[in-house]
Amino acid sequence: MPESLLVVGSIALDTLRTPYGEAKDELGGSATFFSVAASLFAPVRLVGVVGEDFPPDYRQVFDSRQIDTAGLVVVPGGKTFRWHGSYQGAMNEARTEDVKLNVFGDFRPVIPPPFRQSRLVFLANGSPVTQASVLDQVEKPALVVADTMNLWIDTQKDALLALLARVDGLVLNEGEARMLTGDPNLVRAGRKILGLGPKFVVIKKGEHGALLVANPQTVGGDSPNRSVCPLPAFPATEVCDPTGAGDSFAGGMMGYLASTGAFGFQHLIRAMAYGTVIASFAIEDFGLRRFNHLTIDEVDSRLRDYHDMLAF
Amino acid sequence: MPESLLVVGSIALDTLRTPYGEAKDELGGSATFFSVAASLFAPVRLVGVVGEDFPPDYRQVFDSRQIDTAGLVVVPGGKTFRWHGSYQGAMNEARTEDVKLNVFGDFRPVIPPPFRQSRLVFLANGSPVTQASVLDQVEKPALVVADTMNLWIDTQKDALLALLARVDGLVLNEGEARMLTGDPNLVRAGRKILGLGPKFVVIKKGEHGALLVANPQTVGGDSPNRSVCPLPAFPATEVCDPTGAGDSFAGGMMGYLASTGAFGFQHLIRAMAYGTVIASFAIEDFGLRRFNHLTIDEVDSRLRDYHDMLAF
Numbered sequence: 001m002p003e004s005l006l007v008v009g010s011i012a013l014d015t016l017r018t019p020y021g022e023a024k025d026e027l028g029g030s031a032t033f034f035s036v037a038a039s040l041f042a043p044v045r046l047v048g049v050v051g052e053d054f055p056p057d058y059r060q061v062f063d064s065r066q067i068d069t070a071g072l073v074v075v076p077g078g079k080t081f082r083w084h085g086s087y088q089g090a091m092n093e094a095r096t097e098d099v100k101l102n103v104f105g106d107f108r109p110v111i112p113p114p115f116r117q118s119r120l121v122f123l124a125n126g127s128p129v130t131q132a133s134v135l136d137q138v139e140k141p142a143l144v145v146a147d148t149m150n151l152w153i154d155t156q157k158d159a160l161l162a163l164l165a166r167v168d169g170l171v172l173n174e175g176e177a178r179m180l181t182g183d184p185n186l187v188r189a190g191r192k193i194l195g196l197g198p199k200f201v202v203i204k205k206g207e208h209g210a211l212l213v214a215n216p217q218t219v220g221g222d223s224p225n226r227s228v229c230p231l232p233a234f235p236a237t238e239v240c241d242p243t244g245a246g247d248s249f250a251g252g253m254m255g256y257l258a259s260t261g262a263f264g265f266q267h268l269i270r271a272m273a274y275g276t277v278i279a280s281f282a283i284e285d286f287g288l289r290r291f292n293h294l295t296i297d298e299v300d301s302r303l304r305d306y307h308d309m310l311a312f
Numbered sequence: 313m314p315e316s317l318l319v320v321g322s323i324a325l326d327t328l329r330t331p332y333g334e335a336k337d338e339l340g341g342s343a344t345f346f347s348v349a350a351s352l353f354a355p356v357r358l359v360g361v362v363g364e365d366f367p368p369d370y371r372q373v374f375d376s377r378q379i380d381t382a383g384l385v386v387v388p389g390g391k392t393f394r395w396h397g398s399y400q401g402a403m404n405e406a407r408t409e410d411v412k413l414n415v416f417g418d419f420r421p422v423i424p425p426p427f428r429q430s431r432l433v434f435l436a437n438g439s440p441v442t443q444a445s446v447l448d449q450v451e452k453p454a455l456v457v458a459d460t461m462n463l464w465i466d467t468q469k470d471a472l473l474a475l476l477a478r479v480d481g482l483v484l485n486e487g488e489a490r491m492l493t494g495d496p497n498l499v500r501a502g503r504k505i506l507g508l509g510p511k512f513v514v515i516k517k518g519e520h521g522a523l524l525v526a527n528p529q530t531v532g533g534d535s536p537n538r539s540v541c542p543l544p545a546f547p548a549t550e551v552c553d554p555t556g557a558g559d560s561f562a563g564g565m566m567g568y569l570a571s572t573g574a575f576g577f578q579h580l581i582r583a584m585a586y587g588t589v590i591a592s593f594a595i596e597d598f599g600l601r602r603f604n605h606l607t608i609d610e611v612d613s614r615l616r617d618y619h620d621m622l623a624f
Contacts, residue, residue: 090496184402186519187547207498208520209544229621230544232521235499269624309541310622312581 002042003142004117005258007034008109008134009124009247010081011048011072016286017086017097020240026287027058029081030124030147033244036291037251037278038122039065040299042258045115047071047134049107051078061288070112078103091242092206111137120258122250123167125149128159135166143263145169145254147246153180165197168263171250173204174211186211187228200268202253204246209233212272220264229269234280234306241286245279252278252299277302314354315454316429317570319346320421320446321436321559322393323360323384328598329398329409332552338599339370341393342436342459345556348603349563349590350434351377352611354570357427359383359446361419363390373600382424390415403554404518423449432570434562435479437461440471447478455575457481457566459558465492477509480575483562485516498523499540512580514565516558521545524584532576541581546592546618553598557591564590564611589614 009031016023035044043066052074062069081104084097109130116139123131123146131146138144144167152160153176160180164170170193178184181192186203190213193201200214209232216227253275260267277299284290321343328335343360350356355378364386374381393416396409421442428451435443435458443458450456456479464472465488472492476482482505490496493504498515502525505513512526521544528539565587572579589611596602 090490178402185549185551187549191549205520208517209542211544211547226620228547229624230521230547231622231624232523232542232544235523235540235542237497237499237503239497266624273624307624308538310543312541312543312578312585312619 002259003119003261005038005042005120006045006115006118007031007122008047010104011050012081012083015084016241016243018241023286027061028287030247033247034124034251035067036288037248038255039067040296041255045118047109049073049103051075051080051103054080071115075103109134122254128152128156128163132163143168147171150176150179168199170198170201177203207233210272212268214265226265231272231276234276236280238284240284242283245283248282249275249279277306315431315570315573317350317354317432318357318427318430319343319434320359322416323362324393324395327396328553328555330553335598339373340599342559345559346436346563347379348600349560350567351379352608353567357430359421361385361415363387363392363415366392383427387415421446434566440464440468440475444475455480459483462488462491479510481512482510483514489515519545522584524580526577538577543584543588546588548592550596552596554595557595560594561587561591589618
């Protein structure tokens with residue numbers, strides 16, 4: 001029986017431009033990608049905020065999946081968070097053309113009472129103060145994983161360090177890992193982050209995959225000598241829009257962990273492999289579109305291909 | 313019984329500066345790193361050129377290994393190729409501070425008659441015209457692999473394209489693969505390179521590993537549906553000097569292939585895994601120093617660790 005999985009983060013309307021075309025007012029946001037990806041594996045409890053302009057069709061994206069929207073607040077008269085971004089060339093980096101935080105700017109998440117016993121918690125990218133306020137409301141989580149970004153490392157480092165002492169796992173990209181630790185070597189950077197509290201850290205490298213660095217004393221599992229796992233990205237040829245790849249990765253990872261209920265090193269690696277495969281689907285079309293016709297059978301089939309690729 | 317392996321390329325005296333220190337007149341050059349790495353697996357036939365200033369101690373580096381130096385020319389009164397480079401931060405890119413081609417500038421490789429029946433040939437980075445002249449002298453090679461660089465893509469593209477029609481494999485870095493094909497997606501770039509002639513291409517991504525793209529029709533092996541393999545770099549914490557990592561990678565790869573004598577897809581993947589592990593040793597110390605006390609047992613032990621890391 002899957003464990004319950006809570007996510008708190010942004011829900012957005014994205015306008016995107018990539019070498020493959022444009023899309024306007026696509027459903028996006030960290031909590032959205034995370035929820036939809038995770039819901040392939042386990043029931044998800046979503047906490048977020050939108051404005052009155054949030055289209056009913058988009059609400060249906062959640063309601064048609066095992067995503068509980070009891071924590072989705074609609075602000076009367078408010079406008080949904082909007083992000084306008086573009087990508088060029090190898091699409092390794094998004095360029096933000098425009099941001100309007102709108103109702104997300106004043107988001108003070110309130111966790112509905114039935115959600116407070118959630119066993120797994122994902123704190124999508126947000127202010128570490130807000131992330132900590134979520135943790136204050138959760139009763140006895142078994143696994144808390146946070147995402148963060150350069151903005152918070154730069155402007156709220158103390159709050160971020162206080163948060164890191166309270167989480168089991170951290171997900172961040174390679175530039176952020178280097179920025180947080182001052183160490184250009186990613187394995188050493190990962191180990192320095194473990195020194196700040198987490199049992200494991202997943203460093204995302206975009207098209208180059210991800211690196212897991214874990215503390216074998218605290219993570220547990222049947223492989224006490226293993227603490228590092230580099231996984232390449234799935235070698236995709238159809239990359240249409242990288243938006244949400246990282247949050248889809250985290251959703252696949254946490255969704256898989258919720259489905260197994262075990263969090264040892266070997267489970268983390270397999271979870272990361274699922275995250276990798278889910279992200280490879282996410283980028284094949286604009287926004288969330290690929291998830292509209294993605295089955296768990298397709299996911300498992302690609303996971304087998306991915307597994308076979310790495311067998312030498 | 314291992315197959316015979318011929319390499320033609322540069323032998324240099326490198327002066328290096330990295331965040332970990334400096335080294336002056338270290339033995340370097342593409343053919344040097346390649347030979348020393350490959351000789352862990354199979355006998356190597358080296359063709360290159362040095363000046364009269366080449367230290368006897370460095371000659372001993374070859375002579376103490378299974379590296380045949382019958383093709384090593386010493387130019388009377390000449391000076392050895394010198395490269396002065398530096399690395400900063402994450403050390404992803406070398407900065408060339410100074411280059412003196414010296415005797416290497418006029419290098420017109422002559423393959424000694426006993427080397428002309430070599431079954432495996434590695435054309436280390438050099439002008440495609442020179443690389444083709446080597447091929448003209450080799451009688452019936454079973455596997456020819458070439459390295460190249462941006463300079464030749466830029467200045468001798470026609471000669472490079474003519475060469476590519478004659479080789480079985482190409483090794484190049486990710487920026488070069490994008491430059492050669494105009495495609496930012498590395499899998500597609502790899503497939504476009506296959507369209508130019510090679511049966512397989514290995515795209516090196518430095519600290520992010522390597523990507524193999526093969527033509528299943530021509531490479532053969534027991535896995536007709538497999539044509540792409542991404543391998544991460546071995547997660548190293550001691551990166552002292554990346555000089556020669558790519559050539560050590562190629563040496564480990566080709567050395568392993570020479571030791572097995574089979575070149576199907578599955579062999580290529582395993583060869584790439586060996587190359588990855590060899591490169592991870594090469595960068596632990598300046599120049600070739602780590603190879604002075606590297607045993608095949610250490611290599612096999614790290615290969616097992618690497619294999620286990622990727623098992624999910």
